[in-house]
Amino acid sequence: MPVYQGIKLSIVSQLELRIHPEFPHPESSQFTYRTRNVIDETSVSSFVTPTIAPDSKADRILGARFWLRYDITEAREPKSPWYYFxxxxxxxxxxxxxxxxxxxxxxxVMRALYDPTSRWNYKCDETxxxxxxxxxxxxxxxxINGRSVADDGGLIEVRVFRAKGRRKSLPTPAEFKPQDQYGLVMPSTGLMDDPKEAKFYYWLLIDPTNNPFTTFKFHYRSWDNLSSLNLIPTSHPRTLLFPSPSLLSLNCQSNKAHQKKAAAKRSESKR
Incomplete structure (x- = not known):
């Protein structure tokens, strides 16, 4: 799990909540610290993350879902009141x-929110x-056919900013643009039952927008690609890592909150 200044980020798989392992990027040290006095320079943690491979346990499921897990509990002092990702x-x-x-x-973070595509348009009085x-x-x-499309890989990047506050803003969901050619898919799971649940804010950042506090980079590759690049030995086990107790606890809390919310909606519909 990449860590910088006490901030932790990891990519979690839906498969038994296991974590995708990371390997140091071949063109950089495991952690690169750069002075914040130089304009446009950031502190970067760069890792290579394997995607699902044909001979791994994951290849039996067509398209494995993943999400990002973050933890700022151990963020170093002076701790910012807010962090923006x-x-x-x-x-x-x-x-x-x-x-x-x-x-x-x-x-x-398990999903992104977008402006509805044309499939959700509706017709009324011929309009x-x-x-x-x-x-x-x-x-x-x-x-596709049990083989990852991202053999040449892609990049998942998270920029972290410190913030001193936030203000509510009008909803501004972006237009969705597919990334299938990079081995990533984001299928629609429908519209939110209550759009008001999606909160949008204007953030009062401490760090300049072109100079984040830190940047995490995950260069995802297939297992075969990692081996051909000599980043892992051919005998390296092609498995995901076991989850930590904190991750299991967080997922349990999320499930309970979802069940509680669903029960409340059922109760309202019966009234």
Missing amino acids: KLFMNGRHVTSWGTHSILKPSGQ IYKNCGTEMRPFYFSN
């Missing part, structure tokens, strides 16, 4: 989120209207 996949901004360093120091809801799209590593 921006997720990029192959250079394209996918989603953003923020968290309070004391009230919620850990969590996970077609655009649906103004919010479309949900989770993250998946794609597989």
